[in-house]
Amino acid sequence: MRIFNGLTLGAGLLATIVSIPAHAEDAAKVAAIVKGLDNPFFQTMQKGIEEQAKADGVGVTVQAAANMGDATGQADRLTAMALQDFDCYLVNPISVSNLVQALVPVAQKKKPIVNIDSTIDAEQAKAAGFAVSTYIGTDNVAAGALAGEEMLKLVPKGGKVALVAGIVGDVGSNARIKGFKQAVEGKLEVVVMVSADWDREKALTAATDILAAHPDLAGFFAANDIMALGVERAVQTSGKDVKVIGLDGIVDALKSVAAGELSATVAQYPYVVGAMGVEACKAAVKGKQLPAYVPAPVLLINKDNAEASLKNFPRPGGEYPDPLREMLK
Amino acid sequence: MSAVSPSSASDAIIACDGLSKHFGGVRAFTDVAFQARRGEVTAVIGDNGAGKSTLIRCLVGVHVPDAGSIVFDGREHPFSNPDGARKAGIETVHQNLALIDELTVAQNLFLNRELVRRIGPFAFLDRKAMKREARSMLSRLSINVPSINQRVRRLSGGQRQAISICRAVGSGAKLVVMDEPTAALGVQETANVEALIRRLREQSVSVILVSHNFDQVRRLSDQIWVMRAGKMAATVRASETSGNELVALVTGAA
Amino acid sequence: MSNPTNNAPAAHSAGAPEESRPSLSALLLDPSFWADWASVVGLVGLVIIFGIAQPVFLSVANLQALLLASAILVVLSIGQTFVVATSGIDLSLAAAVMFGAIVLGLVNAAGYGILIACVLAVLATSAIGFLNGLIITVGKIPDFVVTLGTLSAITGLGLILSGGEPTMVGSTFLLKLASGSFGPFGYPVWVAISAVIVAHIALYHTRFGVHLLATGGQTESAGALGIRTNRVKIAAYTISGFCAGIAAILLVARIGSAEPLINTSLLLNSVAAVVLGGVSLFGGRASILGPAIGALMLTALVNGLTLLSVSAFYQPLAVGAIVVLAALIMRYQK
Numbered sequence: 001m002r003i004f005n006g007l008t009l010g011a012g013l014l015a016t017i018v019s020i021p022a023h024a025e026d027a028a029k030v031a032a033i034v035k036g037l038d039n040p041f042f043q044t045m046q047k048g049i050e051e052q053a054k055a056d057g058v059g060v061t062v063q064a065a066a067n068m069g070d071a072t073g074q075a076d077r078l079t080a081m082a083l084q085d086f087d088c089y090l091v092n093p094i095s096v097s098n099l100v101q102a103l104v105p106v107a108q109k110k111k112p113i114v115n116i117d118s119t120i121d122a123e124q125a126k127a128a129g130f131a132v133s134t135y136i137g138t139d140n141v142a143a144g145a146l147a148g149e150e151m152l153k154l155v156p157k158g159g160k161v162a163l164v165a166g167i168v169g170d171v172g173s174n175a176r177i178k179g180f181k182q183a184v185e186g187k188l189e190v191v192v193m194v195s196a197d198w199d200r201e202k203a204l205t206a207a208t209d210i211l212a213a214h215p216d217l218a219g220f221f222a223a224n225d226i227m228a229l230g231v232e233r234a235v236q237t238s239g240k241d242v243k244v245i246g247l248d249g250i251v252d253a254l255k256s257v258a259a260g261e262l263s264a265t266v267a268q269y270p271y272v273v274g275a276m277g278v279e280a281c282k283a284a285v286k287g288k289q290l291p292a293y294v295p296a297p298v299l300l301i302n303k304d305n306a307e308a309s310l311k312n313f314p315r316p317g318g319e320y321p322d323p324l325r326e327m328l329k
Numbered sequence: 330m331s332a333v334s335p336s337s338a339s340d341a342i343i344a345c346d347g348l349s350k351h352f353g354g355v356r357a358f359t360d361v362a363f364q365a366r367r368g369e370v371t372a373v374i375g376d377n378g379a380g381k382s383t384l385i386r387c388l389v390g391v392h393v394p395d396a397g398s399i400v401f402d403g404r405e406h407p408f409s410n411p412d413g414a415r416k417a418g419i420e421t422v423h424q425n426l427a428l429i430d431e432l433t434v435a436q437n438l439f440l441n442r443e444l445v446r447r448i449g450p451f452a453f454l455d456r457k458a459m460k461r462e463a464r465s466m467l468s469r470l471s472i473n474v475p476s477i478n479q480r481v482r483r484l485s486g487g488q489r490q491a492i493s494i495c496r497a498v499g500s501g502a503k504l505v506v507m508d509e510p511t512a513a514l515g516v517q518e519t520a521n522v523e524a525l526i527r528r529l530r531e532q533s534v535s536v537i538l539v540s541h542n543f544d545q546v547r548r549l550s551d552q553i554w555v556m557r558a559g560k561m562a563a564t565v566r567a568s569e570t571s572g573n574e575l576v577a578l579v580t581g582a583a
Numbered sequence: 584m585s586n587p588t589n590n591a592p593a594a595h596s597a598g599a600p601e602e603s604r605p606s607l608s609a610l611l612l613d614p615s616f617w618a619d620w621a622s623v624v625g626l627v628g629l630v631i632i633f634g635i636a637q638p639v640f641l642s643v644a645n646l647q648a649l650l651l652a653s654a655i656l657v658v659l660s661i662g663q664t665f666v667v668a669t670s671g672i673d674l675s676l677a678a679a680v681m682f683g684a685i686v687l688g689l690v691n692a693a694g695y696g697i698l699i700a701c702v703l704a705v706l707a708t709s710a711i712g713f714l715n716g717l718i719i720t721v722g723k724i725p726d727f728v729v730t731l732g733t734l735s736a737i738t739g740l741g742l743i744l745s746g747g748e749p750t751m752v753g754s755t756f757l758l759k760l761a762s763g764s765f766g767p768f769g770y771p772v773w774v775a776i777s778a779v780i781v782a783h784i785a786l787y788h789t790r791f792g793v794h795l796l797a798t799g800g801q802t803e804s805a806g807a808l809g810i811r812t813n814r815v816k817i818a819a820y821t822i823s824g825f826c827a828g829i830a831a832i833l834l835v836a837r838i839g840s841a842e843p844l845i846n847t848s849l850l851l852n853s854v855a856a857v858v859l860g861g862v863s864l865f866g867g868r869a870s871i872l873g874p875a876i877g878a879l880m881l882t883a884l885v886n887g888l889t890l891l892s893v894s895a896f897y898q899p900l901a902v903g904a905i906v907v908l909a910a911l912i913m914r915y916q917k
């Protein structure tokens with residue numbers, strides 16, 4: 001009976017891939033759910049969570065949505081984890097509301113909820129009868145502004161710049177673009193803004209068109225590194241000297257900056273966001289009062305510090321403020 | 330004798346005039362006049378590709394002819410689709426049998442003529458009644474199938490043909506059209522179908538029969554129409570013709 | 584036709600074999616039995632494996648959560664089933680859900696009542712389905728192309744209407760719908776159960792159902808018998824759109840907002856559930872219970888793997904393996 005073979009095979013497969021998280025008897029157990037692992041950003045975040053948990057002697061289980069659009073799938077997974085006996089829930093929601101209902105049973109069990117990276121809408125959480133213990137994340141507006149300030153140094157006053165945004169309406173993309181615009185307001189001329197869906201190839205195509213339309217363009221700002229690398233390729237092909245700044249600080253971008261291709265990137269540290277999340281959980285389980293908002297570090301990377309950043313990746317190139325670590329001491 | 334006689338439509342159950350049908354560049358037939366008398370068995374013969382099936386399919390509403398007129402039971406433009414034709418009282422055994430492989434024998438027998446029970450505004454299939462009816466339809470024609478709940482896909486070619494014939498004759502139609510109904514049948518089954526056609530004639534049901542078997546055609550039919558290369562070439566009374574003459578008419582050697 | 588008195592013995596011979604049922608062991612040895620019941624067997628197998636490996640899986644709370652989580656997919660799989668039964672496919676299903684959600688959110692945000700918003704959402708998605716069917720049948724364009732086109736077009740329309748921004752829907756009605764329950768099941772589960780019952784009746788107990796299968800099996804033959812195959816196909820796509828609308832309401836209720844995000848896994852899983860449910864992709868063969876259980880099985884798979892702390896990387900692999908396995912078993916279908 002083929003089906004039985006299939007089932008036993010399935011069971012065997014399951015047994016081999018199920019890794020029971022190792023942790024000490026009385027150590028805190030953390031359930032973490034992040035966005036889709038189809039993106040290096042969240043893979044790095046997962047790494048930060050897992051390594052910090054190991055270092056702190058905390059047990060952790062990391063789950064993720066099937067992809068960045070799988071809002072309900074993420075909620076389903078959290079619902080399943082909420083049934084299990086975890087001490088703290090570390091959540092990075094796909095949207096501001098998709099995890100709200102799944103968190104209700106968590107709140108009822110009075111387990112701390114640590115919100116990282118993307119926010120949960122406070123109003124909806126309140127309506128559902130809970131509040132998150134803390135939010136740890138990078139300020140995208142500030143990161144965009146850092147990129148804008150760097151652009152001001154790189155191109156002459158009044159120079160023309162083009163903006164490449166992510167998926168239309170993405171909150172993170174909007175905030176980054178907003179920060180950049182605020183920083184260059186009145187000092188540079190933004191000639192065009194396009195949306196390239198976080199996609200390298202789309203960004204390349206768009207940048208090629210923009211370069212053709214604006215021969216005197218001085219700079220590009222792309223809302224993430226993947227798109228910045230696509231733009232940089234277009235700039236290289238055109239043979240022009242146009243500055244390109246990205247945002248995220250992924251390895252490829254750091255290498256590109258070190259090689260003198262990308263002018264700069266603003267590094268965020270998903271690794272640190274994940275790690276700080278674990279620290280926050282540990283502190284919360286110990287009964288510590290957490291600050292409502294803990295900013296995660298952002299750092300401008302240009303030719304001067306790209307090598308150092310690469311060496312330390314995915315950790316920041318240098319020290320960074322971490323109030324949670326202080327709290328655990 | 331071999332000239333096509335113009336119709337005096339009053340005694341015709343169905344008649345057409347100036348009928349043409351093209352498929353893109355392919356000319357199936359042009360300017361065809363044809364009629365079938367009420368209560369008679371009317372045969373249509375002709376070589377492969379002569380246009381017989383297409384003519385039939387135009388008459389029963391499957392194809393819309395490019396030109397020409399059709400009169401059924403005294404009504405002009407009687408229907409514009411197969412549903413209309415069936416409602417008007419024409420049942421057809423198509424050359425491809427028009428069976429749905431994945432449906433059961435009973436479902437095929439009642440396809441688009443399902444028995445329903447009404448509950449308020451809703452109509453639900455009366456599956457029991459249909460199965461009961463299906464059994465009696467099959468038994469009346471001594472058709473043997475393993476089960477009426479059997480999917481048609483698993484039936485033999487002859488069984489499939491029998492189901493299609495059973496569907497056409499089982500519902501009290503005024504005109505039964507059969508496109509090569511005995512093509513896949515054995516000797517015994519062919520004899521059964523021929524007996525069935527005679528019985529229909531006794532009950533004064535009109536029949537149109539397409540066949541390549543000239544003996545069968547002469548045995549069964551009253552009037553024979555001959556198609557050749559998309560034209561209606563001739564029509565003869567079955568009683569006044571011979572097998573050799575039919576061969577000559579079909580091949581155009583006459 | 585002539586001598587009805589004569590029919591009793593023959594009728595018996597025609598109907599006799601169906602009454603004799605094959606023995607249980609013969610049934611269990613017949614590969615086509617397993618093929619017909621693939622989704623049930625799969626679900627039972629998963630429940631046993633997960634139940635042993637992680638007892639929480641069988642807890643009442645988890646089973647309730649599992650059913651709740653599967654409601655949206657069940658409803659979508661039903662819609663997809665109707666289309667696949669006509670030997671078509673609706674690739675715009677997930678996009679239609681997104682569009683319905685956005686219509687719901689915007690109408691609600693514009694100050695109309697939530698019921699009006701829900702009705703308009705369902706009307707909008709049904710219209711999308713109707714259009715799909717109309718273009719496919721009247722335009723004689725392959726379903727694949729048309730629904731791929733609508734997928735893109737309504738994605739764009741959704742983005743334009745919403746400005747790319749999510750809309751909060753803070754309706755207490757929807758909150759109750761999502762979190763309330765009647766008897767052992769949450770309301771969304773009841774919605775899914777009702778959908779299954781209505782669809783099952785429509786498929787097996789109405790003329791439309793037979794005509795749908797006939798159209799999917801052999802369109803030309805069905806047409807020759809007077810079935811309006813174009814209308815049947817349009818109806819199937821409209822039903823699919825309608826289901827997308829119901830799913831959109833459940834989705835907005837569940838996540839509390841209408842978002843211009845397309846969940847591609849919903850589309851893929853709806854097709855997978857249909858395949859698991861033993862529905863032939865070539866049309867003509869369908870069931871409602873099969874795909875519904877297929878949807879349940881896919882949800883149980885994710886739920887169980889999550890409870891077992893299996894990394895998200897392995898989950899799509901497991902889903903893929905199961906679907907391909909099911910397709911292989913399906914080759915033995917009767």
Ligand SMILES: Nc1ncnc2c1ncn2[C@@H]1O[C@H](COP(=O)(O)OP(=O)(O)OP(=O)(O)O)[C@@H](O)[C@H]1O
Nearest residue numbers: 352355356357375376377378379380381382383384
């Ligand atoms: N649906 C169609 N599309 C295109 N061409 C068609 C179609 N149906 C029939 N034809 C063409 O019309 C012509 C007549 O075909 P038809 O089937 O009427 O012949 P026939 O006399 O029934 O032949 P046979 O004895 O082999 O059944 C043929 O050349 C055929 O190729």
Ligand SMILES: [Mg+2]
Nearest residue numbers: 381382383424
């Ligand atoms: Mg023919």
